[in-house]
Every structure is written in structure tokens, then in C-alpha cells.
Amino acid sequence: MRSALLETDWNEEWMALQAQRPAPDDPARWDARARHFRPRETHPYARDFIELAAIGAGESVLDMGCGAGSLAIPLARAGHRVIAADFSARMLEVLEEGARDAGVPDLVRALPLAWDDDWEAAGLGPGCVDVALASRSIATSDLRAALSRLTRVARRRCCITLSADAGPRVDGRILRAIGARVAHRGDYVYAFNILVGMGLAPEVRYISSMRRDTFRSADDAVAELSRMLAGGNEDRIGALRAYVDGHLVANPDAGAPGEKGGPQGPFMLDRERVVRWAFLSWDAAGSPDM
Template identity: 35%
Template sequence: MFLEPIDFASMYREHKATTDFKGKTNTDWDEKSKDMAASVINSPYVNDFISHMKLTGDEVVLDIGCGPGTLAVPLAKLVKEVIAIDFSAQMLEELKAYAAREGVTNIKTYHIGWEDDWSHLPPIDIVVASRSMEVSDIDAALAKMSGHASKACYLTYKVGGSFVDMNILDYIGKKVKTKPDYWYIPILLYSKGYLPRVDYIETGRGSVRAGNEEEFVESLIWSVHELNDEQKVKAREYYRDVIVGQNHPPRAVNWAFISWECAQ
């Protein structure tokens, strides 16, 4: 593929280990579950994701990092069964409540994550990982997805190396080491003999919430883990002068939609 071999799997692991954008714990997501459920359910992103999938209606779908059922519940209306897994117990409770409201009964939930044993899961046709690929070893995660899918895999991964608009970080003086970008994924899949397809989902909204000044600052802290007092002052200034004063909301997030066939 290249003049000299390049170990992209190791490169990703090293890059991921140094980034300031660290993965959240199950406790973090437990606390975020109710707020997240309200903000992501029935979003345009869901229709965009599902529209990129090839479905016949008789599939069993594994949803990794299912969250509050953002994809699991709409997918369950289109397929035979959804197996929904998440390492946040509270996210699974939100999913069950959402499914009950929608009258959906063909979802099975498992309180497990990427690092757990999946051998007890039933046979799977399609595996999806929607905005849940913040793993330390992307090569192992992709292998795990491919190994459990008899037909195809679909995932989304953030475009760009920051969950926060870099204009905001530059303004408040927050220096960050960016995270790995999505191009590791198609390269690693191609090296394993797959022919991945890459498309994009444009959300039209930023990952940092900016409904009001407090929400903006709290959302920034959630994304970058911490801000010092001076950075908090600058963040409030940015909200007032740029977001409100110039009517310039945070830059919209785009997601790479990556798919590959796994015929066995």
C-alpha cells in the first residue's frame, strides 16, 4: 500500500493516548443520560444514519454504545431485533423508557462495553457504532465489529481532531492536543481486506451547547475536562461577544459515516 510499511494501529494508539480529549467513564455517562436523551432522540442525524444503511427488515442489529436508544429504537421499527449494549446502566434505563413510549418490544439490552466479553450475544447480522468509537485501540474495536457481523458494519466518527470549535479554544487560550481523525479507520479496514465506503453526516449544530452562558461554559468543561478561572472568564466573554453579539454559533460538527461489508 505504501513504499514502506506504516503501523497505523500503533500510530492511532499513541495518538489517542496523548490527546486531551479523553473518553468518559460510565459514571460520567450515567449522570449525562437524562440530558442526553432529551437532546439526541429524534434528531435529523438519526434519519441520516439509517438512510445510509442497507436493510431488508429481517436483520438482527447490534448497537454498540447505544446510549438512550437514539438509533436502537428507530432501528427496531425496521428490523427483526436490536441488541443494544452500553457500559452506562442509566443510559440503558433511558433506552427502555424510550422504547416503552414508542411501543417497541424487540430490543434486548446488555450492560457491557467495548472491553467486555461479547461471546454470549446472539448471532448478529449488522453492527452499528454511532458516535461511540472513542476507544484506546481502534484496530481492536474494528476487528470486534467485523467479527460479530455476518453482513455489514456501520459507524460514525467525528471529523477533525477536536470536539470543540478550535476558534473557541484559541480565543479562551486553551491549548489542546487533538485526537486522532477518522482517516485511520478506512486505512485500517482496507489493510484487512475490506473496501470501506466513506460518506458524511452534517449535523448543522456544534458539539458545545450554547443555549445560554452557563450552559456554554459547562458544555466546554464537559468537552475539555477543565478550564482555569481565566479561561472561564474568556469563555463567558466569547459567548457574549461572539455567539450572541455577532450571532456566530459554534462551528457545526460533521461525522464521517464509514461502512463495510462482512459477508462470511
């Protein structure tokens, strides 16, 4: 008798899950947000990712879904040649500005590319880089195809991060405090099982990322945080407002650049939000499925 776990088509399950979620962001939305994402220093999350990626000296890298360069720029500073790919033209412009300011423009190649594009037509042939990365950037309904593309272009190693909890915009502690249901997404479980089905041997580590959300007012905080209530918790809006009233404090760094570059609001919650990411890595060399 075979286990249901082994019989499950995990990519089909992923596709069904994605069909229930809001449509992925389009390039225009990220173009509009790009100016707020200029990395001014290497964020602790990026440092943890790079440490776990264990990229060898002089190895070349694909940073898929690179954004404004939170990984690509520090990797270039460390001497790696980086193909930085993203579907947002404005993000790539901000990335190139950052690479020039960091003195590494010759080590960073910006490449307009989406997950579902023809990667080979874009110049990403088999084994074109040593290491392929996708940090918090896999946005596609066909997860198996995305993982296959990463594996195909890498000569040695692939590394990705996916949500390990309820999602990057959800604060489980707040939901539990107001008596709301916490639905754990665990996106990485799908990727792990798909990779195993591809004949690969993924390893899993975890990165805890601290975030400090700021707001213009109490009403703004309630409006922003109420997005967490979608999907069955809408009746907890009154409890959420009471929570905000009890935990909103003045932000001593109001107006200073925030984590994503934009100015911080005058108010914040009295504790940071913890986002947990699953870091999956696997050996791409000699993959039986490529």
C-alpha cells in the same frame, strides 16, 4: 521501495494517540448524564446515519454504544430486532423506558457490554446479527480489536462514525476567529487504514451535524468553550471572552428540552456549530481477516 503509508502500523499509531488524550469516560459519568439523553424524536444525525446504513427489511442489528437509543428505537420502530449494547447501566434503563414508550420493547434487547469485554461470553457469537453499528461510540485504545469484533458479529455489513474534524466538542470557526490553532484529529483515517490492512474495503461518506450550545451566562460560556483551548491555545482566553461578548444572544427556547433532553440555558451563540462525522461502512461477509 514500499510506501511509508503501507508500512505504518495504524493501530499502534492510534494507541499512541489515545495515550496523549484524556482517559475515556467511565460508566459512572454516563450513568449520571443518562436522564438528559432520552430521545424524544429521531434526530437529523440519526436519520442520516440510518439512511446511509441501508439496513434491509427485517435485518437484525447490533447497536454498540447505543446510549439512550437514538438509533435503536427508530430502528425498532422500523421493524428491526436490535441488540442495544452499552457500558452504562443507567443508559440502558433509559433506553428500555424509551422502547416501552415507543411500543417496541419486544424488539430491543438491552445488553450491558463494553468494547473491551468478552463479546462471545456476552452472547455475541460470529454472525449473530445482520448489521453491526457503532455511532460515535468507539472508545477504546485498541481500535483494530474493536473493528474486528464488529466485523465478526455481522453477517452482512458494518457501519461506524468517527470524528472527521477537530472533534465533536471543538468549534473550528471560533478557534480561527480568535487566532487559535485548529488541530484536526481525523480519527476516521486510522480506522480506514486499519480496515484496509485487515483486507476489507471500507467506503467513506460524511454526515454534518448541527449543534446549538446553550449556556447559563457569559462566564459559563467562556468556561465551557475554553476547553477547546487545551494543547497550546491557552493564551487565547482573552480573545475567546471577547468573542463570547460579541456573539452571545438570548435563547428564545430557554428552559425547553435540548438535543440531549436537559433544559436549555438562557443564552446561546448566534450561530450553530457544525460537527462533521465520517461514516465508514464495509462488507463483513467473507472477511479474509475473521
